[in-house]
Amino acid sequence: MxxxxxxxxxxxxxxxxxxxxxxxxxxxASHGTLDGRERMVLGTLFVEPRRHVPGIGDLSRPEAExxxxxxxxxxxxxxxxxxxxxVYTFVLGHHVPHLHxxxxxxxxxxxxxxxxxxxxxxxxxPRGGEPEIRALCARVRAELARAQPTV
Numbered sequence: 026m027x028x029x030x031x032x033x034x035x036x037x038x039x040x041x042x043x044x045x046x047x048x049x050x051x052x053x054a055s056h057g058t059l060d061g062r063e064r065m066v067l068g069t070l071f072v073e074p075r076r077h078v079p080g081i082g083d084l085s086r087p088e089a090e091x092x093x094x095x096x097x098x099x100x101x102x103x104x105x106x107x108x109x110x111x112v113y114t115f116v117l118g119h120h121v122p123h124l125h126x127x128x129x130x131x132x133x134x135x136x137x138x139x140x141x142x143x144x145x146x147x148x149x150x151p152r153g154g155e156p157e158i159r160a161l162c163a164r165v166r167a168e169l170a171r172a173q174p175t176v
Contacts, residue, residue, distance in 0.1 A: 029077055029121070029122070029123050030121050030123070031073050031077075031121055031123035031125060032077055032123060034053075034055070034058070035048075035053045035073065035075060039058070041055035041056060041058060042055075042056055042058060042155050042158040042159065042162075043055065043056045043155075043158040043159045043161065043162030043163070044159075044162060046070060046099070046162050046165045046166050046169070047095055047098075047099070047166075047169060049091070050075065051074060051075055051076075051087060051088050051091040051092075052072055052073065052074055052075060052088070052091045052092055052095050053072075053073050053074075053075055054070055054071065054072045054073070054095055054099060054128075055070065055071060055162075056068075056069065056070055056071075056158050056161065056162055057069040057070070057071060065145060065152070066129060066130065066132075066144045066145055066147075066150045066151060066152065067150075067151040067152050067153045067157060067158065067161060068103055068107050068109065068129070068130040068151070068161055069127065069128070069129050069130075070099050070103070070127075070128040070129075070165070071125045071126065071127060071128070072092055072095050072096050072099065072125070072126040072128060073123060073124060073125045073126070074088045074092060074123075074124055076088065077123055078123070078124050079118065079122045079123065079124065080116075080118060080124055081116055081124055081126075083124070084124070092124075092126060096114055096126050096128055098169055098172070098173055099112075099128045099165065099169075100112035100114065100128055101168075101172060102165045102168040102169050102172065103128070103130045103165065104130075105168050105172065106161075106164040106165055106167070106168040107130055107132070107161065107164070107165075108132070108133065109130030109131060109132060110131055110132065110133050110135075111130075111131040111140075112128060112129065112130050112131070113127070113128075113129045113130075113131060113140075113141040114126060114127060114128050114129075115127050115129075115141075129141070129144060131144065132150070132151055134149075135147060135150070
């Protein structure tokens, strides 16, 4: 859909910082964009079906299997490459009508009162601009390749 932010990102019209960390014919995964999300925690990844669907219940079986598999692999990659002590996954698709699964690391030392939904409010949460996001995405891609070369 031409007016869908996620469809536009997947087509390359909107640039995802760090590029795709994973993509195939069914799913696309990337770091969150920097447009107005200065409170986003470094390592916040999104897993999205390639097909424009509004919710998780709209996925075909192959899409659902791939979304789940890639979500689990990204969580493991964040734990290995970024030393995340836990990885939250959730769907909050009420602002963008294209399914996107959030994959969000919780770093060591995160105060309990900020986890899980207020991580961006933690003043000491790891954040970064494009160079930091590019580096993180490269580490995640390398970990995906190392841990599961046939993702």
